[in-house]
Structures are given as structure tokens and as C-alpha cells.
Amino acid sequence: MSESVVTDTGDKDPRHESREGRNVFGRIALFVRQVVSQLRLVVTPTRHEWIRLIGVVLAFVAVMMGLSFVLDLVFGWGVSKVFGA
Template sequence: MTNDPTGGDLVAGGGAVSEKKLGFFGRIALFIRQILAELRKVVTPTRKELAKFTSVVFVFVLIVIGIVYGLDFVFSWLARQVFGIPG
């Protein structure tokens, strides 16, 4: 919120000032222009960065698989002990 220089009231200062309301197709065109502007900001990773990111995700998934497998093994062993199921 910032001070309004004309009246001294507080006004929201985050958006663009719109002088007139846009119609349906004007809003769609504005939306598409904003999408294209955001897509121009996207930086594609290099081949080396992509390989590094992929390996980090792969290692993380393997670690999570190991944790889930370990917990499953422990809980199934515990359930067999509690309920007397031969295993």
C-alpha cells in the first residue's frame, strides 16, 4: 500500500493502472501477451545442467524408495510378531 499523491488515501500499488475496462476478447489478448512475455523470460538449462538435475532427482527417488521399502519391511515384521503370523 502506498500513499495516493492526489488524495492522501491508501491505494493498492501492485497492479497496472487500467484506464478502461477491456472486453472479453481484449482480456484474452492481454492474457496471451502476458503468457508470451513470461515465456520469453524462461531460461533453458544447458545439457550439463540438465544431466545434473536429472541425476539429483534420480538419486532422491532411490533414497525415498529405500526409506519406504525399509519402513514396509519393519512394519510388516512388526505386524507378523504382534498377530503371530509365521513369516
């Protein structure tokens, strides 16, 4: 009973077809139709958005490289103090 309450929202969207009562080829065709309908929703970023996103990724990578470098220096210094050099 509780599972049906959780899974049944009551909203029946006509775009979402049921796979019940379909053979293998019908399910494959349904899958392909759903994939195509989802691909139509994809929006390609503009040139300005691409440049901004690439900048964000490069900045993140640079920050992480700096953090790794500093942690490597600190741990190396700590190990040399504990075990001697």
C-alpha cells in the first residue's frame, strides 16, 4: 500500500509511454523514441558560454594543482622533520 502511494503520483503525462504489453522490439523502439525526444531538449552552449566554462574548469584545475603542490611541500617538510633528512 505505501509503495503505491510513493510511486503513483497521479500525474499521467501523455509523452511518457508505458512499456507494459510490448515485445522486445517495441521496447527498443520506445527507448529510441524517448532518447530522440530527450536529445531535442539539449541546448548547445554559445561561444561565450563555452569560453566561460573552459575558464572555470582551467581555474579550478589551477587551484587544485596549487593546493596539491602546497600540501606536498608541507607533508614533505613534516616527514623530513620526523624521520630526518
